[in-house]
Amino acid sequence: MPIFNKEEIKxxxxxxxxxxxxxxxxxxxxxxxxxxxxxxxxxxxxxxEAFNWRRLAIKIIDYVECDKKLYSKLLDWIFTPHLYATFSENGFRELIGYEKYNAHLSYFYGVTIERCLISYTEEELFKRQISYGNFVRYTPEDVYSKIYNISYNELIEEFLSKYNLNPNNLTEIEFENFTYWCFKKRVENSEPSKLASDTKKGTMFLYKFLESENKRLNSTEKIENNRKKKVDFAF
Structure with a gap:
């Protein structure tokens, strides 16, 4: 069970x-x-800066006493891929507050879309490799070099050194921090036109993924009705 202070418990x-x-x-x-x-x-x-509201929500529901059925329903909702937690944008912003809302968007663009951009670029290079008859081979290093104009090894070494982290014991949270750090680095070093183009690429990949997920969910016979609803945006 998560440990909260008295004010948080209240x-x-x-x-x-x-x-x-x-x-x-x-x-x-x-x-x-x-x-x-x-x-x-x-x-x-x-x-x-970048607020992962889902991670906090998990801590909260692990503390709150509820039956297994409701707990399962809570988890389904938390992990529903929707930008505003199945609310309207205004409704979501009013509930969590303006500052947390902005921090949530920072997480969305700085982690979710950034990872989608990496996946988009990887897919793009793979298609190019196939078009060349596999005579030209691309590696994960090339993906990061194309996006950030610096190799993955150089990026991760700079990140580890800056935050004094052990490269052999990185957690999921530290990898999230690395992704967000890469995003900030890209924003600082990119021209506005390239920044907009890269954001569009990441968003396109996300929508493509969601369309594929919708087809998978809707083609499965034994799924709950709420899972059949169209997924319209991811976290």
């Missing part, structure tokens, strides 16, 4: 009457009232 308990009708609103209301200090470090706030 916030959770003020919205702890969670049921199948109000769970979305209550969890986001808890997050909206959550106090985040610029002094402390949090695993759900990358570089004190």
């Amino acid at each position: 916030i959770i308990e003020s919205f702890s009457n969670i049921n199948k009708e109000n769970f979305r609103t209550n969890i986001l209301s808890i997050i909206g009232n959550w106090k985040i200090s610029n002094i402390n470090s949090y695993d759900y706030l990358l570089m004190k």
Whole structure:
């Protein structure tokens, strides 16, 4: 069970009457009232800028007592690939607050779209390799060089050195930080036109992935009705 301080427990308990009708609103209301200090470090706030609300939500529902059926419903909702947690943009922003909303967008563009851009570029180079009859071979190094004009090894070494991290023991959160750090580096070093183009590529890859996911979900016979709904955006 996550360890929270007294103030955090008080916030959770003020919205702890969670049921199948109000769970979305209550969890986001808890997050909206959550106090985040610029002094402390949090695993759900990358570089004190990019907010992964899902990671915090998981901690909260692990603390709240609820039956297995509701817990499963909560998890399904949290991992539904939707930019605004199945709310409208305004509804989501009002529940979590303006600052957390902006930090959420920083995570979306800095981690989700950045990873999609990497996947898009990898796919692009692979297609080029095939068109050359596999006479030209591309490696993961080429993907990072194409996007950031610097090799992956140079990027990761700079990142590890800057934050004094052990290369043999990197966690998922540290890899998320690395992705966000790469995003910030790209923003700093890119011309506006290239920045817009790269963002478009990442977004295109995301939509393509979601279309494929929709087909997979809708072609599966034994799935819940709520999983048959069209996925319209990812986190």
